[in-house]
Amino acid sequence: MSLRIELVDESNWQDIINLTVNSSQVNFIESNACSVVESHYIAGWHPLGLYFGEVLVGFAMYGCHEGDSIWLDRFMIDKKYQGQGFGRSFLVYLLEHIEAQFKIRKILLSFTPENEYARSFYERHGFSNTNEVDSKSELIFMYNCSEV
Numbered sequence: 001m002s003l004r005i006e007l008v009d010e011s012n013w014q015d016i017i018n019l020t021v022n023s024s025q026v027n028f029i030e031s032n033a034c035s036v037v038e039s040h041y042i043a044g045w046h047p048l049g050l051y052f053g054e055v056l057v058g059f060a061m062y063g064c065h066e067g068d069s070i071w072l073d074r075f076m077i078d079k080k081y082q083g084q085g086f087g088r089s090f091l092v093y094l095l096e097h098i099e100a101q102f103k104i105r106k107i108l109l110s111f112t113p114e115n116e117y118a119r120s121f122y123e124r125h126g127f128s129n130t131n132e133v134d135s136k137s138e139l140i141f142m143y144n145c146s147e148v
Helices: 013-017 023-028 032-041 086-101 116-124
Strands: 003-007 045-052 055-066 069-077 106-111 127-133 139-144
Touching (some): 003 086, 013 032, 013 045, 013 055, 032 045, 032 069, 045 069, 045 086, 055 086, 069 086, 086 106, 106 116, 106 127, 116 127
Parallel strands (some): 069 106
Antiparallel strands (some): 003 045, 045 055, 055 069, 127 139
16 A cells, blocks of 8 residues: 655645545544644644545644553544555554654543444554543543553
8 A cells, every 4th residue: 555644734734624534433532623723723633635646535644742641532534435445554554653753652532431432443553441431431542552
């Protein structure tokens, strides 16, 4: 797969905010538009378009780098491209990208307890439950990075 990521900017923000998830997933993730606005007004967030060649297939945002950890705060694949391996491939790609960019020991993320697919997906890819919840009552999962 020819994967690449691009920062959200004036050339791609409209395409990124038009990405959508399946109707059954809408209540599990903030809109991309909200995320892009958040990254514009809160320092330290990095919104990214996820591309397969020239095709935009998803969106991610990481940031809130604190000490030895960072948050993978958003991760979605557009409904047209789900079920084709892009989620798995881009998650691995993003983890490697984040680890290369920051000297960290862990990557954190959260999701609603009702999102069983997210739990299974992230556990299959090395994330574990911290047994903590965030301010939105979402489960916090952690990925242990390679040696820093």
